[in-house]
Amino acid sequence: MGATRGTARAVGAAAAVAVLAGCSTPPAPAPAPGPTAAVRPAKPRQAPPGGPSADGPPPAAPSASAGETCPAGGVRVRQRGGDSAMGVRILAVELVNCSAGPYELEGHxxxxxLDKKRTPIEAEVRHGSGGIAGGVPNMDGPAERLVLQPGRTASFGMLWRNLVTDPSVPAAEGWAVEVTPKPGAPTVTAELTDSVDLGNTGRLGVSAWAEDTG
Structure with a gap:
Protein backbone atom coordinates (compact mmCIF):
# COMPACT_ATOMS: atom_id res chain seq x y z
CA MET A 1 0.00 0.00 0.00
CA GLY A 2 2.76 2.42 0.91
CA ALA A 3 4.63 1.50 -2.28
CA THR A 4 1.52 2.16 -4.33
CA ARG A 5 1.13 5.65 -2.81
CA GLY A 6 4.77 6.40 -3.44
CA THR A 7 4.44 5.33 -7.05
CA ALA A 8 1.35 7.47 -7.51
CA ARG A 9 3.15 10.53 -6.13
CA ALA A 10 6.07 9.94 -8.46
CA VAL A 11 3.76 9.61 -11.50
CA GLY A 12 1.84 12.77 -10.50
CA ALA A 13 5.03 14.77 -10.07
CA ALA A 14 6.32 13.63 -13.43
CA ALA A 15 3.01 14.59 -15.09
CA ALA A 16 3.13 18.02 -13.49
CA VAL A 17 6.65 18.61 -14.78
CA ALA A 18 5.58 17.51 -18.24
CA VAL A 19 2.62 19.94 -18.26
CA LEU A 20 4.80 22.84 -17.07
CA ALA A 21 7.39 22.06 -19.69
CA GLY A 22 4.78 22.09 -22.49
CA CYS A 23 3.22 25.41 -21.46
CA SER A 24 6.36 27.43 -20.74
CA THR A 25 7.85 29.91 -23.37
CA PRO A 26 11.45 31.01 -23.82
CA PRO A 27 12.35 34.28 -22.13
CA ALA A 28 12.02 37.47 -24.26
CA PRO A 29 15.29 38.94 -25.58
CA ALA A 30 16.71 41.89 -23.76
CA PRO A 31 15.44 45.18 -25.13
CA ALA A 32 17.83 47.27 -27.28
CA PRO A 33 19.35 50.22 -25.48
CA GLY A 34 17.25 53.33 -26.00
CA PRO A 35 18.51 56.71 -27.19
CA THR A 36 20.22 58.83 -24.65
CA ALA A 37 18.64 62.02 -26.03
CA ALA A 38 15.49 62.95 -27.90
CA VAL A 39 15.75 62.37 -31.67
CA ARG A 40 15.28 65.56 -33.72
CA PRO A 41 14.06 65.53 -37.32
CA ALA A 42 16.89 66.00 -39.80
CA LYS A 43 17.15 69.42 -41.44
CA PRO A 44 17.48 69.57 -45.22
CA ARG A 45 21.02 70.30 -46.35
CA GLN A 46 21.67 73.75 -47.73
CA ALA A 47 22.94 73.83 -51.28
CA PRO A 48 26.00 75.92 -52.01
CA PRO A 49 25.25 79.32 -53.52
CA GLY A 50 24.19 78.93 -57.10
CA GLY A 51 23.89 75.16 -56.92
CA PRO A 52 20.88 72.83 -56.90
CA SER A 53 19.19 71.78 -53.68
CA ALA A 54 20.52 68.57 -52.13
CA ASP A 55 16.97 67.43 -51.34
CA GLY A 56 15.35 67.94 -54.70
CA PRO A 57 15.95 67.81 -58.45
CA PRO A 58 18.23 70.46 -59.98
CA PRO A 59 16.50 73.50 -61.45
CA ALA A 60 15.69 73.43 -65.12
CA ALA A 61 18.35 74.88 -67.38
CA PRO A 62 17.49 78.28 -68.87
CA SER A 63 16.10 78.15 -72.36
CA ALA A 64 18.21 79.24 -75.32
CA SER A 65 15.95 82.25 -75.83
CA ALA A 66 16.78 83.64 -72.38
CA GLY A 67 19.79 85.49 -73.83
CA GLU A 68 17.65 86.93 -76.65
CA THR A 69 15.47 89.11 -74.45
CA CYS A 70 14.66 92.34 -76.27
CA PRO A 71 16.41 95.32 -74.62
CA ALA A 72 14.44 98.25 -73.28
CA GLY A 73 15.08 100.26 -76.45
CA GLY A 74 13.38 97.66 -78.62
CA VAL A 75 16.44 96.70 -80.69
CA ARG A 76 19.45 94.37 -80.52
CA VAL A 77 22.80 94.82 -82.28
CA ARG A 78 25.39 92.24 -83.28
CA GLN A 79 28.35 91.81 -85.59
CA ARG A 80 27.36 90.43 -88.96
CA GLY A 81 30.61 90.06 -90.87
CA GLY A 82 33.85 91.67 -91.92
CA ASP A 83 36.41 91.94 -94.67
CA SER A 84 39.97 93.15 -95.08
CA ALA A 85 42.28 93.91 -97.98
CA MET A 86 45.50 95.92 -98.37
CA GLY A 87 45.35 97.12 -94.79
CA VAL A 88 41.75 98.39 -95.12
CA ARG A 89 39.23 96.79 -92.76
CA ILE A 90 35.44 96.73 -93.03
CA LEU A 91 33.08 95.33 -90.42
CA ALA A 92 29.28 95.31 -90.51
CA VAL A 93 27.01 95.69 -87.47
CA GLU A 94 23.38 94.62 -87.70
CA LEU A 95 20.41 96.03 -85.80
CA VAL A 96 17.29 93.90 -85.27
CA ASN A 97 13.90 95.39 -84.42
CA CYS A 98 12.84 92.99 -81.65
CA SER A 99 9.95 95.18 -80.47
CA ALA A 100 6.25 94.73 -81.26
CA GLY A 101 6.00 97.91 -83.34
CA PRO A 102 7.85 99.78 -86.11
CA TYR A 103 11.25 101.32 -85.38
CA GLU A 104 12.45 104.42 -87.21
CA LEU A 105 16.05 105.15 -88.19
CA GLU A 106 17.69 107.96 -90.09
CA GLY A 107 21.25 109.07 -90.71
CA HIS A 108 24.33 107.60 -89.06
CA LEU A 114 35.59 99.51 -76.19
CA ASP A 115 38.73 97.49 -75.59
CA LYS A 116 38.95 94.08 -73.90
CA LYS A 117 38.60 95.69 -70.48
CA ARG A 118 35.54 97.63 -71.70
CA THR A 119 37.48 100.88 -71.55
CA PRO A 120 36.44 103.42 -74.21
CA ILE A 121 38.92 103.91 -77.05
CA GLU A 122 39.62 107.42 -78.21
CA ALA A 123 38.94 107.59 -81.93
CA GLU A 124 37.72 110.16 -84.42
CA VAL A 125 34.49 108.83 -85.94
CA ARG A 126 33.83 110.13 -89.45
CA HIS A 127 30.71 109.75 -91.58
CA GLY A 128 31.26 107.59 -94.63
CA SER A 129 34.73 106.60 -95.72
CA GLY A 130 35.99 109.87 -94.21
CA GLY A 131 39.10 110.00 -96.37
CA ILE A 132 40.33 106.76 -94.84
CA ALA A 133 39.99 104.83 -98.09
CA GLY A 134 38.37 105.55 -101.44
CA GLY A 135 36.17 103.48 -103.67
CA VAL A 136 34.62 101.40 -100.90
CA PRO A 137 31.06 100.31 -101.88
CA ASN A 138 28.16 101.36 -99.64
CA MET A 139 30.26 103.44 -97.26
CA ASP A 140 29.31 106.82 -98.75
CA GLY A 141 25.66 106.14 -99.56
CA PRO A 142 23.07 108.81 -98.70
CA ALA A 143 21.36 108.82 -95.33
CA GLU A 144 17.72 107.79 -95.69
CA ARG A 145 14.75 107.53 -93.39
CA LEU A 146 14.00 103.89 -92.58
CA VAL A 147 11.00 102.35 -90.85
CA LEU A 148 11.77 98.81 -89.70
CA GLN A 149 8.83 96.53 -89.04
CA PRO A 150 9.10 94.00 -86.20
CA GLY A 151 11.75 91.39 -87.00
CA ARG A 152 13.34 93.44 -89.77
CA THR A 153 17.01 94.43 -89.76
CA ALA A 154 19.24 97.29 -90.82
CA SER A 155 23.02 97.61 -90.72
CA PHE A 156 25.94 99.99 -90.91
CA GLY A 157 29.57 99.51 -91.80
CA MET A 158 32.77 100.54 -90.02
CA LEU A 159 35.88 101.28 -92.06
CA TRP A 160 39.46 101.75 -90.84
CA ARG A 161 43.11 101.11 -91.62
CA ASN A 162 45.35 98.95 -89.47
CA LEU A 163 48.42 101.16 -89.39
CA VAL A 164 51.04 101.97 -86.80
CA THR A 165 52.42 105.37 -87.73
CA ASP A 166 53.91 106.31 -84.36
CA PRO A 167 55.69 103.59 -82.34
CA SER A 168 55.40 105.70 -79.18
CA VAL A 169 51.59 105.54 -79.30
CA PRO A 170 49.99 102.24 -78.19
CA ALA A 171 47.91 100.48 -80.84
CA ALA A 172 44.16 100.49 -80.19
CA GLU A 173 42.04 97.37 -80.53
CA GLY A 174 38.27 97.37 -80.03
CA TRP A 175 36.39 94.22 -79.00
CA ALA A 176 32.95 95.73 -78.49
CA VAL A 177 31.04 98.65 -79.89
CA GLU A 178 28.43 100.78 -78.14
CA VAL A 179 25.73 101.88 -80.57
CA THR A 180 23.21 104.69 -80.12
CA PRO A 181 20.88 103.98 -83.07
CA LYS A 182 19.38 107.47 -83.13
CA PRO A 183 19.46 110.60 -80.95
CA GLY A 184 17.79 110.01 -77.58
CA ALA A 185 17.64 106.21 -77.97
CA PRO A 186 19.15 103.87 -75.36
CA THR A 187 22.66 102.64 -76.11
CA VAL A 188 23.10 98.96 -76.97
CA THR A 189 26.35 97.01 -77.15
CA ALA A 190 27.56 94.50 -79.73
CA GLU A 191 30.32 92.05 -78.82
CA LEU A 192 32.83 91.63 -81.64
CA THR A 193 34.41 88.36 -82.71
CA ASP A 194 36.77 90.28 -85.02
CA SER A 195 38.60 93.18 -83.43
CA VAL A 196 38.65 96.72 -84.76
CA ASP A 197 42.43 97.02 -84.86
CA LEU A 198 42.93 100.73 -85.48
CA GLY A 199 46.66 100.63 -84.87
CA ASN A 200 47.34 104.18 -83.76
CA THR A 201 45.61 105.97 -86.62
CA GLY A 202 42.70 106.93 -84.34
CA ARG A 203 40.25 107.23 -87.26
CA LEU A 204 37.10 105.25 -87.98
CA GLY A 205 34.57 105.72 -90.78
CA VAL A 206 30.89 104.84 -90.29
CA SER A 207 28.27 104.47 -93.01
CA ALA A 208 24.63 105.49 -92.76
CA TRP A 209 21.94 103.00 -91.78
CA ALA A 210 20.72 100.81 -94.65
CA GLU A 211 17.80 98.42 -94.46
CA ASP A 212 18.57 94.80 -95.27
CA THR A 213 16.46 93.61 -98.17
CA GLY A 214 17.33 89.90 -98.01
Missing amino acids: PQIRL
Whole structure:
Protein backbone atom coordinates (compact mmCIF):
# COMPACT_ATOMS: atom_id res chain seq x y z
CA MET A 1 0.00 0.00 0.00
CA GLY A 2 2.76 2.42 0.91
CA ALA A 3 4.63 1.50 -2.28
CA THR A 4 1.52 2.16 -4.33
CA ARG A 5 1.13 5.65 -2.81
CA GLY A 6 4.77 6.40 -3.44
CA THR A 7 4.44 5.33 -7.05
CA ALA A 8 1.35 7.47 -7.51
CA ARG A 9 3.15 10.53 -6.13
CA ALA A 10 6.07 9.94 -8.46
CA VAL A 11 3.76 9.61 -11.50
CA GLY A 12 1.84 12.77 -10.50
CA ALA A 13 5.03 14.77 -10.07
CA ALA A 14 6.32 13.63 -13.43
CA ALA A 15 3.01 14.59 -15.09
CA ALA A 16 3.13 18.02 -13.49
CA VAL A 17 6.65 18.61 -14.78
CA ALA A 18 5.58 17.51 -18.24
CA VAL A 19 2.62 19.94 -18.26
CA LEU A 20 4.80 22.84 -17.07
CA ALA A 21 7.39 22.06 -19.69
CA GLY A 22 4.78 22.09 -22.49
CA CYS A 23 3.22 25.41 -21.46
CA SER A 24 6.36 27.43 -20.74
CA THR A 25 7.85 29.91 -23.37
CA PRO A 26 11.45 31.01 -23.82
CA PRO A 27 12.35 34.28 -22.13
CA ALA A 28 12.02 37.47 -24.26
CA PRO A 29 15.29 38.94 -25.58
CA ALA A 30 16.71 41.89 -23.76
CA PRO A 31 15.44 45.18 -25.13
CA ALA A 32 17.83 47.27 -27.28
CA PRO A 33 19.35 50.22 -25.48
CA GLY A 34 17.25 53.33 -26.00
CA PRO A 35 18.51 56.71 -27.19
CA THR A 36 20.22 58.83 -24.65
CA ALA A 37 18.64 62.02 -26.03
CA ALA A 38 15.49 62.95 -27.90
CA VAL A 39 15.75 62.37 -31.67
CA ARG A 40 15.28 65.56 -33.72
CA PRO A 41 14.06 65.53 -37.32
CA ALA A 42 16.89 66.00 -39.80
CA LYS A 43 17.15 69.42 -41.44
CA PRO A 44 17.48 69.57 -45.22
CA ARG A 45 21.02 70.30 -46.35
CA GLN A 46 21.67 73.75 -47.73
CA ALA A 47 22.94 73.83 -51.28
CA PRO A 48 26.00 75.92 -52.01
CA PRO A 49 25.25 79.32 -53.52
CA GLY A 50 24.19 78.93 -57.10
CA GLY A 51 23.89 75.16 -56.92
CA PRO A 52 20.88 72.83 -56.90
CA SER A 53 19.19 71.78 -53.68
CA ALA A 54 20.52 68.57 -52.13
CA ASP A 55 16.97 67.43 -51.34
CA GLY A 56 15.35 67.94 -54.70
CA PRO A 57 15.95 67.81 -58.45
CA PRO A 58 18.23 70.46 -59.98
CA PRO A 59 16.50 73.50 -61.45
CA ALA A 60 15.69 73.43 -65.12
CA ALA A 61 18.35 74.88 -67.38
CA PRO A 62 17.49 78.28 -68.87
CA SER A 63 16.10 78.15 -72.36
CA ALA A 64 18.21 79.24 -75.32
CA SER A 65 15.95 82.25 -75.83
CA ALA A 66 16.78 83.64 -72.38
CA GLY A 67 19.79 85.49 -73.83
CA GLU A 68 17.65 86.93 -76.65
CA THR A 69 15.47 89.11 -74.45
CA CYS A 70 14.66 92.34 -76.27
CA PRO A 71 16.41 95.32 -74.62
CA ALA A 72 14.44 98.25 -73.28
CA GLY A 73 15.08 100.26 -76.45
CA GLY A 74 13.38 97.66 -78.62
CA VAL A 75 16.44 96.70 -80.69
CA ARG A 76 19.45 94.37 -80.52
CA VAL A 77 22.80 94.82 -82.28
CA ARG A 78 25.39 92.24 -83.28
CA GLN A 79 28.35 91.81 -85.59
CA ARG A 80 27.36 90.43 -88.96
CA GLY A 81 30.61 90.06 -90.87
CA GLY A 82 33.85 91.67 -91.92
CA ASP A 83 36.41 91.94 -94.67
CA SER A 84 39.97 93.15 -95.08
CA ALA A 85 42.28 93.91 -97.98
CA MET A 86 45.50 95.92 -98.37
CA GLY A 87 45.35 97.12 -94.79
CA VAL A 88 41.75 98.39 -95.12
CA ARG A 89 39.23 96.79 -92.76
CA ILE A 90 35.44 96.73 -93.03
CA LEU A 91 33.08 95.33 -90.42
CA ALA A 92 29.28 95.31 -90.51
CA VAL A 93 27.01 95.69 -87.47
CA GLU A 94 23.38 94.62 -87.70
CA LEU A 95 20.41 96.03 -85.80
CA VAL A 96 17.29 93.90 -85.27
CA ASN A 97 13.90 95.39 -84.42
CA CYS A 98 12.84 92.99 -81.65
CA SER A 99 9.95 95.18 -80.47
CA ALA A 100 6.25 94.73 -81.26
CA GLY A 101 6.00 97.91 -83.34
CA PRO A 102 7.85 99.78 -86.11
CA TYR A 103 11.25 101.32 -85.38
CA GLU A 104 12.45 104.42 -87.21
CA LEU A 105 16.05 105.15 -88.19
CA GLU A 106 17.69 107.96 -90.09
CA GLY A 107 21.25 109.07 -90.71
CA HIS A 108 24.33 107.60 -89.06
CA PRO A 109 24.53 105.78 -85.71
CA GLN A 110 26.61 107.17 -82.88
CA ILE A 111 29.24 104.63 -81.87
CA ARG A 112 32.04 104.16 -79.36
CA LEU A 113 34.64 101.40 -79.36
CA LEU A 114 35.59 99.51 -76.19
CA ASP A 115 38.73 97.49 -75.59
CA LYS A 116 38.95 94.08 -73.90
CA LYS A 117 38.60 95.69 -70.48
CA ARG A 118 35.54 97.63 -71.70
CA THR A 119 37.48 100.88 -71.55
CA PRO A 120 36.44 103.42 -74.21
CA ILE A 121 38.92 103.91 -77.05
CA GLU A 122 39.62 107.42 -78.21
CA ALA A 123 38.94 107.59 -81.93
CA GLU A 124 37.72 110.16 -84.42
CA VAL A 125 34.49 108.83 -85.94
CA ARG A 126 33.83 110.13 -89.45
CA HIS A 127 30.71 109.75 -91.58
CA GLY A 128 31.26 107.59 -94.63
CA SER A 129 34.73 106.60 -95.72
CA GLY A 130 35.99 109.87 -94.21
CA GLY A 131 39.10 110.00 -96.37
CA ILE A 132 40.33 106.76 -94.84
CA ALA A 133 39.99 104.83 -98.09
CA GLY A 134 38.37 105.55 -101.44
CA GLY A 135 36.17 103.48 -103.67
CA VAL A 136 34.62 101.40 -100.90
CA PRO A 137 31.06 100.31 -101.88
CA ASN A 138 28.16 101.36 -99.64
CA MET A 139 30.26 103.44 -97.26
CA ASP A 140 29.31 106.82 -98.75
CA GLY A 141 25.66 106.14 -99.56
CA PRO A 142 23.07 108.81 -98.70
CA ALA A 143 21.36 108.82 -95.33
CA GLU A 144 17.72 107.79 -95.69
CA ARG A 145 14.75 107.53 -93.39
CA LEU A 146 14.00 103.89 -92.58
CA VAL A 147 11.00 102.35 -90.85
CA LEU A 148 11.77 98.81 -89.70
CA GLN A 149 8.83 96.53 -89.04
CA PRO A 150 9.10 94.00 -86.20
CA GLY A 151 11.75 91.39 -87.00
CA ARG A 152 13.34 93.44 -89.77
CA THR A 153 17.01 94.43 -89.76
CA ALA A 154 19.24 97.29 -90.82
CA SER A 155 23.02 97.61 -90.72
CA PHE A 156 25.94 99.99 -90.91
CA GLY A 157 29.57 99.51 -91.80
CA MET A 158 32.77 100.54 -90.02
CA LEU A 159 35.88 101.28 -92.06
CA TRP A 160 39.46 101.75 -90.84
CA ARG A 161 43.11 101.11 -91.62
CA ASN A 162 45.35 98.95 -89.47
CA LEU A 163 48.42 101.16 -89.39
CA VAL A 164 51.04 101.97 -86.80
CA THR A 165 52.42 105.37 -87.73
CA ASP A 166 53.91 106.31 -84.36
CA PRO A 167 55.69 103.59 -82.34
CA SER A 168 55.40 105.70 -79.18
CA VAL A 169 51.59 105.54 -79.30
CA PRO A 170 49.99 102.24 -78.19
CA ALA A 171 47.91 100.48 -80.84
CA ALA A 172 44.16 100.49 -80.19
CA GLU A 173 42.04 97.37 -80.53
CA GLY A 174 38.27 97.37 -80.03
CA TRP A 175 36.39 94.22 -79.00
CA ALA A 176 32.95 95.73 -78.49
CA VAL A 177 31.04 98.65 -79.89
CA GLU A 178 28.43 100.78 -78.14
CA VAL A 179 25.73 101.88 -80.57
CA THR A 180 23.21 104.69 -80.12
CA PRO A 181 20.88 103.98 -83.07
CA LYS A 182 19.38 107.47 -83.13
CA PRO A 183 19.46 110.60 -80.95
CA GLY A 184 17.79 110.01 -77.58
CA ALA A 185 17.64 106.21 -77.97
CA PRO A 186 19.15 103.87 -75.36
CA THR A 187 22.66 102.64 -76.11
CA VAL A 188 23.10 98.96 -76.97
CA THR A 189 26.35 97.01 -77.15
CA ALA A 190 27.56 94.50 -79.73
CA GLU A 191 30.32 92.05 -78.82
CA LEU A 192 32.83 91.63 -81.64
CA THR A 193 34.41 88.36 -82.71
CA ASP A 194 36.77 90.28 -85.02
CA SER A 195 38.60 93.18 -83.43
CA VAL A 196 38.65 96.72 -84.76
CA ASP A 197 42.43 97.02 -84.86
CA LEU A 198 42.93 100.73 -85.48
CA GLY A 199 46.66 100.63 -84.87
CA ASN A 200 47.34 104.18 -83.76
CA THR A 201 45.61 105.97 -86.62
CA GLY A 202 42.70 106.93 -84.34
CA ARG A 203 40.25 107.23 -87.26
CA LEU A 204 37.10 105.25 -87.98
CA GLY A 205 34.57 105.72 -90.78
CA VAL A 206 30.89 104.84 -90.29
CA SER A 207 28.27 104.47 -93.01
CA ALA A 208 24.63 105.49 -92.76
CA TRP A 209 21.94 103.00 -91.78
CA ALA A 210 20.72 100.81 -94.65
CA GLU A 211 17.80 98.42 -94.46
CA ASP A 212 18.57 94.80 -95.27
CA THR A 213 16.46 93.61 -98.17
CA GLY A 214 17.33 89.90 -98.01
